[in-house]
Amino acid sequence: MSFFAADIRPILRHFLAERRRALLLGAMLSAATVTAGIALLGLSGWFITATSLAGLSAAAAMTFDVFAPAAGIRLLAIVRTAARYGERLATHDATLGVIAALRERLFRGFAEPRAARALLHRPARLLFRLTADIDALDSLYLRILVPAAVAIGAALAASVLLGLMHPLFGLCFGLFLAGAGLGLPLIAGRAARRHAGRRAHGIEALRSRTIDLIAGQTDLLMAGRLEAQRGAIAAADSYAVRADDRLNRIETGLTFSFGIVSTLLLTGSLLAVAALAETKTITAPVAALGLLVAFTAVEPFAALRRGALELGRTMLAAKRIAPRLAVADVTEPLATPLPGYAFSLAGVAAFHENSAVPVLQGIDLVLKQGDRLAVIGGSGAGKSSLLALLSHELPARTGYVAAMTATLLTQRTELFEDSLRGNLVLANPDATEADLREALAAAGLLADVEAMPRGLDTPLGEGGLGLSGGQSRRLALARLFLRDTPLWLLDEPTEGLDGATARDVLFRLSTMARGRSLVIATHIRREAAIADRIAIIEGGRISEVSCRGEAAFERALGRLRPD
Numbered sequence: 001m002s003f004f005a006a007d008i009r010p011i012l013r014h015f016l017a018e019r020r021r022a023l024l025l026g027a028m029l030s031a032a033t034v035t036a037g038i039a040l041l042g043l044s045g046w047f048i049t050a051t052s053l054a055g056l057s058a059a060a061a062m063t064f065d066v067f068a069p070a071a072g073i074r075l076l077a078i079v080r081t082a083a084r085y086g087e088r089l090a091t092h093d094a095t096l097g098v099i100a101a102l103r104e105r106l107f108r109g110f111a112e113p114r115a116a117r118a119l120l121h122r123p124a125r126l127l128f129r130l131t132a133d134i135d136a137l138d139s140l141y142l143r144i145l146v147p148a149a150v151a152i153g154a155a156l157a158a159s160v161l162l163g164l165m166h167p168l169f170g171l172c173f174g175l176f177l178a179g180a181g182l183g184l185p186l187i188a189g190r191a192a193r194r195h196a197g198r199r200a201h202g203i204e205a206l207r208s209r210t211i212d213l214i215a216g217q218t219d220l221l222m223a224g225r226l227e228a229q230r231g232a233i234a235a236a237d238s239y240a241v242r243a244d245d246r247l248n249r250i251e252t253g254l255t256f257s258f259g260i261v262s263t264l265l266l267t268g269s270l271l272a273v274a275a276l277a278e279t280k281t282i283t284a285p286v287a288a289l290g291l292l293v294a295f296t297a298v299e300p301f302a303a304l305r306r307g308a309l310e311l312g313r314t315m316l317a318a319k320r321i322a323p324r325l326a327v328a329d330v331t332e333p334l335a336t337p338l339p340g341y342a343f344s345l346a347g348v349a350a351f352h353e354n355s356a357v358p359v360l361q362g363i364d365l366v367l368k369q370g371d372r373l374a375v376i377g378g379s380g381a382g383k384s385s386l387l388a389l390l391s392h393e394l395p396a397r398t399g400y401v402a403a404m405t406a407t408l409l410t411q412r413t414e415l416f417e418d419s420l421r422g423n424l425v426l427a428n429p430d431a432t433e434a435d436l437r438e439a440l441a442a443a444g445l446l447a448d449v450e451a452m453p454r455g456l457d458t459p460l461g462e463g464g465l466g467l468s469g470g471q472s473r474r475l476a477l478a479r480l481f482l483r484d485t486p487l488w489l490l491d492e493p494t495e496g497l498d499g500a501t502a503r504d505v506l507f508r509l510s511t512m513a514r515g516r517s518l519v520i521a522t523h524i525r526r527e528a529a530i531a532d533r534i535a536i537i538e539g540g541r542i543s544e545v546s547c548r549g550e551a552a553f554e555r556a557l558g559r560l561r562p563d
């Protein structure tokens with residue numbers, strides 16, 4: 001059970017912190033529903049038997065009070081219905097509230113720079129965490145914790161009641177019911193765990209491979225890999241189906257075992273109440289009550305069946321989500337550099353997640369406020385990683401990092417399926433209409449936007465569809481202009497643009513950057529030429545830094561790709 005507790009604890013903590021009262025209320029109402037059900041059936045059994053016995057003699061029939069038990073039955077029926085209604089409302093409202101908060105918290109965790117960077121490499125993972133994994137967690141409360149608590153409560157209440165008829169009867173009944181009723185779902189849960197995990201992995205693979213097939217149809221066709229991709233989808237499907245089949249078998253076995261246990265228990269209870277009635281320890285109506293109480297106390301355990309089968313999936317979700325909850329709020333801000341400096345790095349080494357090789361090492365570099373630095377080097381040398389370090393996306397393993405608040409213009413322009421306005425205000429939610437227009441004008445995109453019938457409200461398709469490459473880059477630039485930070489980090493800002501557009505974009509950038517510090521990671525001469533200094537990075541180490549006017553600076557520029 002320790003594996004269960006370790007993974008589940010952080011999730012439970014979140015559940016309780018979020019909606020403690022509603023969750024407890026839901027559990028109490030659930031217990032009230034079951035208790036009222038047990039009492040209703042027990043009292044009804046007692047009433048029917050007592051009435052028929054009273055009817056055997058005229059004297060007894062005259063004195064028998066039918067009103068009090070009938071009123072009790074009606075009251076219990078009303079209580080059960082009302083409690084069931086309230087329980088559904090309370091438990092579902094609490095669960096949905098908790099799950100929504102969990103999703104938001106997870107999303108915020110993913111939006112943390114480091115996590116976002118790691119997830120960019122596996123976006124399908126983010127999708128599954130936010131959808132399938134979070135959804136799987138609603139089982140924890142609704143199908144595992146509440147039914148287990150209610151079943152234990154029902155077994156306890158029934159044992160006490162039957163114990164009043166005969167202590168040994170109550171004790172044996174309670175022990176057998178709790179042992180078998182909890183033991184069977186636990187055994188089934190353990191057996192199903194592996195298959196539930198496999199089913200989840202199979203479905204994930206099925207989804208991502210199908211998305212790859214649809215999104216990459218043309219490329220797959222051109223490479224002659226369409227059939228292979230279809231085969232991969234079929235393989236994922238049959239993997240999930242095999243796991244499903246195993247789960248169905250376990251469920252059938254569990255249902256069968258529950259059937260045997262409840263039959264044994266009821267037979268035992270029938271024999272016990274018959275023996276007690278025979279020895280006149282209890283009356284016949286009380287025997288009927290006892291039998292029906294035993295019958296209804298078994299029912300809540302059957303409700304654990306689904307939770308047991310989903311236990312594996314729930315555990316997998318908890319295991320994946322719990323670590324993200326733990327780190328969601330703990331990113332420390334970077335140290336502030338000394339006055340007059342934009343950043344300062346000393347003896348820095350950094351590693352990408354899951355990599356044993358340092359991507360940056362022995363980095364000693366400073367940038368004065370207002371200065372412009374170009375970082376050049378071969379592909380994979382570590383230029384983007386240096387920008388990631390300065391923007392606090394990549395943590396330093398060793399050394400000292402101090403940097404002013406920075407904005408990073410990434411290599412790829414990330415645009416969303418939203419209006420132009422929506423894509424712009426991401427950079428500054430408080431920007432006014434005038435700010436947006438000013439930023440667009442500075443980026444050279446205002447005329448294009450004004451020519452569009454819906455202007456700033458023009459909707460963009462997925463990934464910014466509807467804009468040309470140049471327009472997308474200008475939109476990214478306008479977004480940068482809306483970020484009033486003292487340090488701008490630009491990763492190949494004009495890559496992929498034609499010469500004229502690139503020069504225009506660079507000119508605008510250079511104008512808007514006046515007074516700020518710039519770091520430009522680049523392969524292109526025109527981009528490095530706007531810098532005052534050039535740092536060459538090779539294999540994660542800075543091998544040379546030169547200043548404008550020095551021969552080394554010109555040599556470094558000469559190494560770069562011309563326009």
Ligand SMILES: Nc1ncnc2c1ncn2[C@@H]1O[C@H](COP(=O)(O)OP(=O)(O)OP(=O)(O)O)[C@@H](O)[C@H]1O
Pocket residue numbers: 117118121352353355359377378379380381382383384385386521
């Ligand atoms: N998130 C990541 N996880 C693991 N390794 C990474 C990650 N990002 C980059 N790397 C690796 O780190 C090294 C440096 O990458 P980086 O992107 O910093 O190089 P770069 O100089 O900017 O290259 P380019 O000019 O091609 O953009 C490469 O070997 C790359 O494969």
